[in-house]
Amino acid sequence: MLCLLAAPAAARGVYGWVEFAELHLDGQPLRLKAKLDTGARSSSLDATDITPFERDGRRWVRFRVSRSGLQEAPLMEQPVVRYVRIKRHSGPHDRRPVIHLPLCLGDELRTVEVNLTDRGRFIYPLLLGRKALARLAVVDPARTFVREPRCQAGATGE
Numbered sequence: 001m002l003c004l005l006a007a008p009a010a011a012r013g014v015y016g017w018v019e020f021a022e023l024h025l026d027g028q029p030l031r032l033k034a035k036l037d038t039g040a041r042s043s044s045l046d047a048t049d050i051t052p053f054e055r056d057g058r059r060w061v062r063f064r065v066s067r068s069g070l071q072e073a074p075l076m077e078q079p080v081v082r083y084v085r086i087k088r089h090s091g092p093h094d095r096r097p098v099i100h101l102p103l104c105l106g107d108e109l110r111t112v113e114v115n116l117t118d119r120g121r122f123i124y125p126l127l128l129g130r131k132a133l134a135r136l137a138v139v140d141p142a143r144t145f146v147r148e149p150r151c152q153a154g155a156t157g158e
Helices: none
Strands: 014-016 020-025 026-038 044-055 058-065 075-079 082-086 094-105 108-117 127-128 138-140
Touching: 014 020, 020 127, 044 094, 058 094, 075 094, 082 108
Parallel strands: 014 138, 026 127, 044 108
Antiparallel strands: 020 026, 020 094, 044 058, 044 127, 058 075, 082 094, 094 108
16 A cells, blocks of 8 residues: 655744744834744734724724834734634633734745734743744744844735
């Protein structure tokens, strides 16, 4: 009997478990430390002043990116892709808005889904999970800050 195993799609590079990433929202890149967590399925961004609203019959969210390094983090608005329920270890579940986020990691600029939540109690303001890292990165847990973000603002990849 012949058994063929398909090789996984090639990643574009090796990264450490912590890297600098740039968010490309509203025309200004924001540099943040990101934890690359292959144990997490989804990605989360540290945000405050999270306010859902409606625009032209669609769901939107207004928020500030925490720890952006700016004196007063700008208020940003993005369409809501969906809401997710996150199980918590203690207490009820957490309902979070999910947005599409243009993100630069290394020299790759792509759009990823992130949920917005207050990550103030965590060290890293951005957590990138498996879905965001797929076909992009191999994570070396013994390394940190392997690649600087070097993306041109413009078209984002898949």
